Amino acid sequence: MPSEFSGKHVTVAGLGVSGVPAAKVLHGLGAHVTVVNDGADERARTQAAELEALGVTVRLGDGTASDSGSAAGLPEGTELIVTAPGWKPTKPLFTAAEQAGVPVWGDVELAWRLRGHGGRKAAPWLAVTGTNGKTTTVQMLASILAAAGLRTAAVGNIGVSLLDAVTGDTEYDVLAVELSSYQLHWAPSPRAHSAVVLNLAADHLDWHGSMEAYAADKGRVYEGNQVACVYNAADRATEDLVRAADVEEGCRAVGFTLGTPGPSQLGVVEGLLVDRAFVEDRHKNAQELAEVSDVNPPAPHNIANALAAAALARAYGVPAAAVRDGLRAFTPDAHRIAHVADVDGVAYVDDSKATNTHAAEASLAAYEPVVWIAGGLAKGATFDELVAGAAKRLRGAVLIGADRALIREALARHAPEVPVVDLDRTDTGAMPQAVREARRLAEPGDTVLLAPACASMDMFTNYNKRGDAFAEAVRELGA
Structure with a gap:
């Protein structure tokens, strides 16, 4: 048992x-x-009861304890805060911690410090x-590692x-960590064996405060x-993060590309994924x-994902055959x-997970021609660049959700010839109507693509429920 935690007063910020x-x-x-949590819904009460039965103190509906940001916002005696990742740095609890000189860790930081606890193997x-x-x-990475016979798991986010x-009973050879x-x-503190930043586009700026801060946090993965x-x-932004990173001596920069790879890259040649990084005389x-x-x-962006997964696996020494077998599985x-x-x-294609413009751009690039179903909560996003890039692929667009006007206006500016159906509703029943309107606009050979470029919470509990509604509406078409 690590002595650094025995008897220490630790506040855990957030359940979940x-x-x-x-x-x-x-x-x-x-x-x-002591656990503090903003909400006190049924799930939180159930989790609280489970923890209280162990002897943990839980304060529901008291995630900040003080709106002033003063040290009084900290539970008495707090020496360390371990926070859920979604809690914003601007929370009064963290302001109070800073004023009191109390460190704040995330669960990932805690996990890193507990590697090898109890004599377990500290898996890279x-x-x-x-x-x-x-x-x-x-x-994909976990599948490739498993195909190589390694004990692994996909963990993290x-x-x-x-x-x-x-800290569990299973001892892993290596972990695939999101x-x-x-x-x-x-x-x-975490120091990975190898790491990748897949791409970088504006997202979660309301949390990070700026694109620069968002990129800097992403770049920590290379440290x-x-x-x-x-x-x-x-x-280029991902390469810039590599250049700025402080790495161990001998660590290499390895690129992936959908084109022909150069030395120290993985890429695509005549329908094959090839490696010119982890070979003799690259x-x-x-x-x-x-x-x-x-x-x-x-799809192109999924091939890029596969190349990134393959690069990490090859960095770990996985043979080529395991890459193939893992991707197939x-x-x-x-x-x-x-x-x-x-x-x-x-x-009819469901990409409800495309909750921002960058994801929707990749999805739209995979199909042509497209009748696009889009809209939801924009989270501060703008759509001009997305629409301008996709305009030639669009047969039509059907817009739903609270912020659909932003997409409609971008379409009017950059794709005025594309027919647009604007559904003035944000109830869940809008999805069947959207699918029917998309069917009317589509021609044989087209793809009706749900790639909303927006979050779902204006209409649905989450993007899964939105995708389920789309799939059910499509099945009704074929009934």
């Missing part, structure tokens, strides 16, 4: 996927744990971050607690890398890893460019 494991682990290590981390594609890439992975910008903000910093050759030689058709689905999660059905010669 990360807070509950953090509270349990710290309590088990002998800490005096292969870390993935980026604006879009993180979960798919981490799952994917919904599986890193704390559970590093890290969000929120998690990285609160995690100054202290041991073997490879993997970057997107098509996204200036002259290349290693075939897989066929493009082994990637499911083989991988099945993507629902609502990620998922083909729902063909109806009257028109393909």
Whole structure:
């Protein structure tokens, strides 16, 4: 039991996927744990009861304790705060902690410090971050690692607690770790074996405060890398983050590209995924890893995800055959460019996970011609660049949700010839109407694509429910 936690007064900020494991682990290590949580809904009450039965103090509806930001906002005696990743740095609780000289960690920081606890093997981390594609890439990576016979798991922001992975009974050879910008903000210490920033586009700026701060938090994933910093050759910002990182001696920069790879890159040649980074004499030689058709689905941005996953796996020493086998075995999660059905010669594709403009741009680039279903909560986004880039692909557009006017105005500016149906409603029943309107606009050979470029909470509980509603409406068309 690490002496640094025994008897220590620790405040855990937030319940949920990360807070509950953090509270349990710290309590088990002998800490005096108090959990504060903004909400007091049924789920929070259930989680609170579970923790209180262990002897943990829980204060529901008291996530900040003080609106003044004074030290009085801290639970008495607090020596450390472990926060859920979504809590903004501007919370009064953190202002109070700063004034009192109390450190603030995220659950990822705590997990890193507990690696090897109890004599367990401290499995190295292969870390993935980026604006879009993180979960798919981490799952591909875990599939590749498993195909190589390694004990592994996809953990972190994917919904599986890193704390559970590093303190549980299973001893892993290596972990595939998804890290969000929120998690990285609160995690100054982790040092990955190898890491990738898949892409970088404006997102969560209301949380980070600026694009510069958002990028800086993403770039933390490269700090202290041991073997490879993997970057997107098509996204200069990711390469800039590699250049700025302080890494271990001998750590290499490895790019991935959808084009022909140069030395120290992975890329695509005549329908093959090839490696010119982890081969002997990379200036002259290349290693075939897989066929493009082994990637499911083989949309351009998903091929990029596969190349990033392959690069991390190869950095860890995985053989080429395992890359192929892992990609073949991988099945993507629902609502990620998922083909729902063909109806009257028109393909219907659910990419409800495209909750920002960068993700929608990648999705739209995979199909042509497209009837686009879009809209929802814009989260401060603008749509001119997205619409201008996709205009030639659009057969039509059907707009739903609270901020649909922003997309309609961008279409009027950059694609005035594209027919637009503006559904003036934000109830869940709008989705069947949207699908019917899209069917009317579509022609055989077209794709009706749900790629909202917006969050879903104006109409649905989450993007999963939005995608389910789309799929159900499509099935009704074919009934």
